[in-house]
Amino acid sequence: MNRARFALTIVLITLFTEMISSQILNQSIQPVIRLCDELTELYPDTVYHRGMKEYAVDAARGTIAGVHVLVTGLDPGTAVQFRLFLDDMPVKEARWYRMIDVPVEENTGLDSRTEKFSGQINPFVIRRAPFRIYEALEPVVSPVIAGGKTIALRAEIPVVNEAPVCDNKYIIQVETGGKSEELRWSVRVHKAAVPPLKRSTISYVNWHSVGNLCADHEVEIWTEPFWKMLSEYARLMVRGRQNTFWLLWQDYFDFDSSGRVCQFFRERLERYVKAFMDEGLEKIQGCPFAFRENWSTDAMYVIPAQFKIPAVSEAGLRQIAIMADSIFSVIKANNWRDKWMQGIFDEPTDEYAGRYKVLADTLRRHMSGIPVIEATMTTKLAGYIDILCPQVQEYQKEHEFYEGRKAAGDKVWVYTCLVPGGAWINRLLDQERLRQVYFGWGCARYNLNGYLHWGFNMHRPGQDPFKQSAIQHGEGDANNFLPAGDTHIIYPKKEGPLSGQRFEAVRIGMEDYELLAQMKRKNSKFADSLITRIFRAFDDYSRDVDEYRNTKRLILESLDED
Numbered sequence: 360m361n362r363a364r365f366a367l368t369i370v371l372i373t374l375f376t377e378m379i380s381s382q383i384l385n386q387s388i389q390p391v392i393r394l395c396d397e398l399t400e401l402y403p404d405t406v407y408h409r410g411m412k413e414y415a416v417d418a419a420r421g422t423i424a425g426v427h428v429l430v431t432g433l434d435p436g437t438a439v440q441f442r443l444f445l446d447d448m449p450v451k452e453a454r455w456y457r458m459i460d461v462p463v464e465e466n467t468g469l470d471s472r473t474e475k476f477s478g479q480i481n482p483f484v485i486r487r488a489p490f491r492i493y494e495a496l497e498p499v500v501s502p503v504i505a506g507g508k509t510i511a512l513r514a515e516i517p518v519v520n521e522a523p524v525c526d527n528k529y530i531i532q533v534e535t536g537g538k539s540e541e542l543r544w545s546v547r548v549h550k551a552a553v554p555p556l557k558r559s560t561i562s563y564v565n566w567h568s569v570g571n572l573c574a575d576h577e578v579e580i581w582t583e584p585f586w587k588m589l590s591e592y593a594r595l596m597v598r599g600r601q602n603t604f605w606l607l608w609q610d611y612f613d614f615d616s617s618g619r620v621c622q623f624f625r626e627r628l629e630r631y632v633k634a635f636m637d638e639g640l641e642k643i644q645g646c647p648f649a650f651r652e653n654w655s656t657d658a659m660y661v662i663p664a665q666f667k668i669p670a671v672s673e674a675g676l677r678q679i680a681i682m683a684d685s686i687f688s689v690i691k692a693n694n695w696r697d698k699w700m701q702g703i704f705d706e707p708t709d710e711y712a713g714r715y716k717v718l719a720d721t722l723r724r725h726m727s728g729i730p731v732i733e734a735t736m737t738t739k740l741a742g743y744i745d746i747l748c749p750q751v752q753e754y755q756k757e758h759e760f761y762e763g764r765k766a767a768g769d770k771v772w773v774y775t776c777l778v779p780g781g782a783w784i785n786r787l788l789d790q791e792r793l794r795q796v797y798f799g800w801g802c803a804r805y806n807l808n809g810y811l812h813w814g815f816n817m818h819r820p821g822q823d824p825f826k827q828s829a830i831q832h833g834e835g836d837a838n839n840f841l842p843a844g845d846t847h848i849i850y851p852k853k854e855g856p857l858s859g860q861r862f863e864a865v866r867i868g869m870e871d872y873e874l875l876a877q878m879k880r881k882n883s884k885f886a887d888s889l890i891t892r893i894f895r896a897f898d899d900y901s902r903d904v905d906e907y908r909n910t911k912r913l914i915l916e917s918l919d920e921d
Contacts, residue, residue: 389432389536389538390430390431390432390433390437390535390536390538391430391431391432392428392429392430392533392535392538392540392542393410393411393412393428393429393542394410394411394412394413394414394426394427394428394429394531394542394544395410395411395414395426395427395428395429396414396416396426396427396904396908397425397426397427397513397792397863398791398792398793398796398864398867398904398907399427399792399904400485400486400492400493400791400792401427401429401458401492401493401511402460402486402490402491402492402493402509403460403491403493403507403508403509403511404490404491404509405429405431405509410429411542412540412542412543413542413543413544413545414426414542414543414544414545415544415545415546415547416544416545416546416547416908417547417549417908417911417912417915418518418546418547418548418549418915419518419548419549419551419552419553419870419874419915419918420518420519420520420521420522420548420549420550420551420552420553421518421519421520421552421553421554421555421870422518422553422867422870423515423516423517423518423866424515424516424518424546425513425514425515425516425863426513426514426515426531426544427458427511427512427513427514428441428511428512428513428514428531428533428542429509429510429511429512430505430509430510430511430512430533430535431508431509432508432536433505433507433508433509433510433535433536434505434508434536435505435506435507435508436504436505437504437505437535437536438502438503438504438505438535439501439502439503439504439505439510439512439533439534439535440501440502440532440533440534440535441455441501441502441512441514441531441532441533441534442501442531442532443455443514443516443529443530443531443532444529444530444531444532445527445528445529445530450516450529452516452517453514453515453516454498454514454515454516454517455498455499455500455501455512455513455514455515456496456497456498456499456512456513456515457496457497457499457503457510457511457512457513458493458494458495458496458497458511458512458513458860459493459494459495459496459497459825459850459857460491460492460493460494460511461491461492461494461495461788461824461825461826461828461850462489462490462491462826462827462828462843463486463488463489463490463491463492463788463789463828463829463843463844464488464489464827464828464829464843465488465489465829465840465842465843466481466484466487466488466789466842466843467481467484467780467785467787467789467790467842467843468481468780468781468842469481469482469483469780469781470778470779470780470781471777471778471779471780472777472778472780472832472839472840472841472842473829473838473840473841473842473843475838475839475840476838476839476840481780481781483780483781483782483790484789484790485789485790485791486789488789488843492788492789493511493860494788494844494850494859494860494861495824495825495850495857495858495859495860496513496857496858496859496860496863497852497857499512505535514531514544516529516546518546518548520552520555522548523548524548524549524550524919525547525548526545526546526547526548527545527546527547527548528543528544528545529543529544529545529546530542530543530544531543531544549915549916549918549919550918550919551874551877551914551915551918551919553870553873553874554873555639556597556600556602556639556640556641557602557639557641559600559602559641559869559873560872560873560876561799561802561807561808561809561810561869561872561873561876562602562603562642562772562808562809562810563600563601563602563603563809563810563811563865563869564601564602564603564604564605564642564644564809564810564811564812565596565601565811565812565813565814565815565848566605566646566811566812566813566814566815566817567592567596567604567605567815567816567817568815568816568817568818569589569607569610571816571817571818571851572585572588572589572592572816572851573585575816575851575853576588576851576853576854576855577853581627586630586634588855589631589634589635590634590637590638591855591856592816592856593634593635593637593638593639593640594638595849595855595856595858596635596638596640596815597638597639597640598858598866599858599862599863599865599866599869600865600866600869600870601640602639602640602641602642603640603641603642603643603644603809604635604640604642604643604644605643605644605645605646606628606631606632606643606644606645606646607646608645608646608648608662608682608686609662609663610624610627610631611623611624611625611627611628611631611685611686612624612682612685614663614666617666618663618665618666618668618678619674619678620678620681620682620685623685625685625688625689628686628689629689629693632693632695641698642698642699642700643695643698643699643700644700644701644702644732645686645699645700645701645702646702647702647703647704647705647733648661648662648679648682648702648703649661649662649670649675649679649703649704649718650662650664650704650705651704651711652667657710657711659671659704659711659714660675661675661678661679662678670704670714670718671714671717671718676717676718676721679718679721679722679725680721680724680725683721683722683725683726684725686726687725687726687727687729690726690729696728696729699729700729700730700731700732700745700746701722701726701729701730701731701732702731702732702733702734703715703718703719703722703731703733704718704733705733705734706733706734706735706736707733707735707736707737707740708736708737709737709739711737712737712739712740715740715743716740716743719731719740719743719744730745730746730770731743731744731745731746732744732745732746732748732772733746733747733748734748734749734750734774734811734813735747735748735749736749736750736753738757738760741760741764741767744769745769745770746769746770746771746772746808746809747761747764747769747770747771747772748771748772748773748774748809748811749761749771749773749774750773750774750775750776750778750779751773751774751775751779751783751784751785751801751897752778752779752783752897752898754771754773754805754807754897755896755897755898758805765806770808770809771807771808772807772808772809772810772811773798773801773802773807773809773810773811773897774810774811774812774813775812776812776813776814776845777832777841777842777845779898780842781898782898782899783897783898784797784798784801784897784898784900786798786812786844786848786861786864786865787842787843787844787845788828788842788843788844788861789842789843791902792860792861792864793864793900793901793902793904793907794864794900795861795864795865795868796864796865796867796868796871796907797868797894797897797900798810798865798868798869799865799867799868799869799870799871799872799875800868800871800872800875800890800893800894800900801894801897802872803871803872803875803876803879803886803890804887804890804891804894804895804896810865812848814844814845814846814847814848815847815848815849816847816849816851816856817846817847818830818846818847819831819841819846822846824846824847824850824851825850828843828844829841829842829843829845830846844861847859848861848862848865849862871911871914874911874914874915874918875889875890875914877918878914878917878918881917881918882917885917886914889910889913889914892906892910893906893907893910
């Protein structure tokens with residue numbers, strides 16, 4: 360009898376457990392639809408999310424207000440419908456994007472590159488690799504089909520300069536899997552306005568690859584389809600508040616069998632520059648015309664690369680003079696003197712200082728009045744570089760030197776690349792989106808004039824940015840990888856380039872820079888106190904999105920006051 364009762368009890372417990380498990384399972388696969396701050400990192404393996412059904416954000420005029428919608432618990436193949444309303448009317452100017460996830464195969468290193476480089480664990484990452492993160496933004500219209508259990512959408516509203524100062528209360532409707540959700544999104548528009556890109560007070564450039572543009576979009580260079588796609592890239596740069604673009608000297612010359620200049624393509628150069636200027640970019644960076652053979656020797660050559668003409672040889676200096684004279688004639692004819700800046704030799708170190716000075720003197724003789732800009736790794740070129748651009752950690756280390764150069768009349772930018780890692784701000788995939796915002800805050804904090812990065816679409820041969828984010832850096836050391844996302848900040852679809860979450864975050868930071876500049880003119884002490892509330896140094900800042908939003912609201916409210 361006791362055995363029978365025991366057996367019956369076990370059966371009842373089993374049935375009850377299965378029933379509860381079934382209910383939990385059924386609940387777990389019900390879609391959950393939530394709003395998320397656009398600066399919160401999102402992942403496709405999210406099972407649940409502490410998102411919001413109501414979300415409010417403050418916005419300046421002349422910006423973009425955005426919010427993300429995360430839908431979890433989907434069956435693959437399920438349709439997701441979405442709409443945005445204001446006062447019960449559909450918002451025609453609303454734009455929607457589907458966020459595409461990309462891989463993070465290796466974590467950024469504590470010091471440089473990835474953790475493989477020195478073998479040290481970096482505790483300052485948002486998640487341990489490998490993982491996937493939502494990053495690329497593909498324009499969509501409703502409905503979209505879920506490819507997995509989770510889908511992330513972005514809704515955005517352009518806040519034009521003429522927008523009324525008010526609190527717009529939007530309703531986002533999302534329907535999927537038999538479930539409908541109404542989410543409330545408030546956008547409080549302030550009096551303050553970010554100036555149009557042509558009146559921006561900070562310089563910002565990402566170097567782009569024309570070769571990758573052609574390969575990714577299957578266009579032949581210098582053909583009409585190429586020019587059309589180049590304009591698409593320029594428009595994306597403008598969206599991200601990038602106001603400076605670069606060009607490679609070698610693209611506008613032909614060379615004979617010994618490497619000497621034999622033809623100059625003047626009209627091509629003019630059309631290239633005007634393609635960017637027609638879209639709203641204002642400043643031109645001529646790329647460096649001298650280069651190192653590698654980081655193992657101190658050899659220094661002049662373009663074209665395959666001929667290895669020593670840069671400070673008679674042939675090298677003659678080559679520079681011919682190209683500089685040709686390009687300068689176009690600069691003068693088009694009144695670009697106040698828009699052009701020129702590189703000489705990327706990342707010069709101490710051992711190149713003497714030869715660099717020779718090249719700088721040569722350039723100034725042939726391009727009089729054009730400022731020299733350089734991503735520099737030495738302090739021995741004072742007086743030879745007009746726009747110094749150290750890495751953020753080097754600027755902080757040599758702060759007194761760079762402040763002295765500013766006092767002498769030079770401009771100072773900063774840049775990042777495969778370094779720095781650790782806690783330093785950079786724009787890599789396993790770092791907080793706030794870090795990318797803080798480029799603008801760092802420039803405001805230290806009164807810097809610009810920010811540079813080498814990787815707009817510089818993915819390597821064979822690298823699909825949708826499938827590979829960290830890639831081998833050159834040949835040799837098997838542990839030498841470029842960190843995830845270093846090579847690129849936008850994504851190529853055949854139809855055109857897509858923005859990325861990091862690119863958008865830098866844009867927000869550049870918008871903030873303009874607001875902070877206005878705040879400084881109004882009350883510099885108060886502006887500095889608000890900046891240091893969340894950004895104290897390039898390796899000391901708040902990682903709390905709410906604290907950032909609260910601080911930005913204080914800035915906007917202060918600018919609202921007459």
